[in-house]
Amino acid sequence: MSAMSEDDGVEESLFAAKDRFFGIGVGADVYGRLAELRASGPVHPGSVSGQFGTVGPDNFLYPEDQQVTVVDFDEIEAAYRNPGLFSSSYSSAPLREVIGRTILEMDPPDHQRYRTLLQGAFTKKEMERWEREFVQDIVADALDPLVPLGRGDLAKDFAFHYPITVTAVAAGLPVEDVPTFYEQAMLLTNAMFPHEDRLRAAAELGAMVERLIAERRQEPTGDLISILAHAEIAGADGGGTQRLSDEEIVAFMRLLVPAGAQTTYRTLTNLLYALLTHPDQLEALRSDRSLVPKAIEEGLRWEPPLVSFGRLATADTEIAGCPVSAGSAVNLCIAAANRTPERWSDPEEFDITRPTLAHMSFGQGNHICLGIHFARMELRVAVEQILDKLPGLRLDPDCAEEVRIDGVLARTAVSLPCVWDVPAAEPVR
Amino acid sequence: MTADPVDGARPVRVVVDLALCEGNALCMGIAPEVFDVGEHDKVVVLDETPPETMRTELREAVRSCPRQAITLVEDPART
DSSP states (O other): OOSSOTTHHHHHHHHHHHHHHTTTTSOOOHHHHHHHHHHHOSEEESOHHHHTTOOOHHHHHSOGGGEEEEOOHHHHHHHHTOTTTEEGGGGHHHHHHHHOSOGGGOOTTHHHHHHHHHHTTSOHHHHHHHIIIIIHHHHHHHHGGGGGGSEEEIIIIIITTHHHHHHHHHHTOOGGGHHHHHHHHHHHTOTTSOHHHHHHHHHHHHHHHHHHHHHHHHSOOSSHHHHHHHOEEEOTTSSSEEEOOHHHHHHHHHHHIIIIIIHHHHHHHHHHHHHHTOHHHHHHHHHOGGGHHHHHHHHHHHSOSBSOEEEEESSSEEETTEEEOTTOEEEEOHHHHTTOTTTSSSTTSOOTTSOOOOOSTTOOGGGSOTTHHHHHHHHHHHHHHHHHHOTTOEEOTTOOSOOOOBOSSBOBOOOOEEEOOOOOOOOOO | OOOOSSOTTSOEEEEEOTTTOOOOOHHHHHOTTTEEEOTTSSEEESOSSOOGGGHHHHHHHHHHOTTOOEEEEEOGGGO
């Protein structure tokens, strides 16, 4: 049962289709296979999905025999830091035609000009303002109705819903448009859906955002669309300044749902799964809230929302001695890097008390996640409210359904049936 | 990894290139005693000459900076 409105059904079925495309439901032993791959060499022929015998966005878009999968932390880090040789134009094929050209597919020098402009909207300080002005309230609105029930599914009834609302409100979309916004974003970011449906969704979302841009150019309100409409960027020739066009702002907004809302949803379900299956660590977190940031980073390391991210080789080269030909897709396997035994002791274990070392879940180098402070803040607010409002939180012992984190290219605990203690109601006087 | 120009035994000073810094705060996550993110979303070095016991964390902060804005230099004042 959902805590939200009835029309959630449409969005959820679109989302389920996208999940299947990312290998959720396959039940693959992802980390067992990645450990085997890591032990047998740093680079392997084929896509990530190919290592599991599945079809996903990677081998749907690029031929299996023209790609490699890198599983070694140092090689992955080096590749992320070498955009001249490993180009982000990988993301053009799946997204350019329907979303438009965004920072995701840019290389230097264009990338840095856009990054500088967008960075101002996602700073740590700006996230403190978002938290105060609307994130705390949106999280409370999603969680509070569940509290008196004493049981619920924290993935389906909570984690699925709040990031999309936060993202839409931050952008400046009217709350009543959130379901439409979500449905269109789902359609246009899934390469499996019919092309004409995706183009129609792109056009409708574009028209919605363009109306808002026109309003915000007249009268800025402090939301993301206002900031982007008024931000200035150094000109390509180094002289003068230019602004983002409507088309560029629309493209960025189309990217926000998959990049911002879905990753946060997946990350939170994975972190909650980790805590619910390690009750001693959940208890430690309850008694020492200063551990929350460490728990979030450890959750991101242990089960990142995205297993891999792609680049295209711009020239014939080699990685760790393995030849890679120009034009090959290079899959940088974040999930494999995050469990490197040379870097973390007992890497397969979830342990919120381990020393903090940088993981690969936000990427690395010039494209490191623009929403790094946004994600951390949204996750922290959700975890803190859960700890505050759901005493005695545990997995539902009466639930027969198997609870697990699943997926080949994206990882999510799609269902987290839980129970918690309901405080006795105050006597009415 | 590239060779560390500063060997483990000598005191170091933490230097940040603020023109490169984007305030991603990975350094702050690794060594909050040394790095913070300030008003203008650039790193603030809280302790420019951290104790030698922090050398492992400092190297990790240098390595993990997405912009490679942090360097450790020998601190002649303390050698």
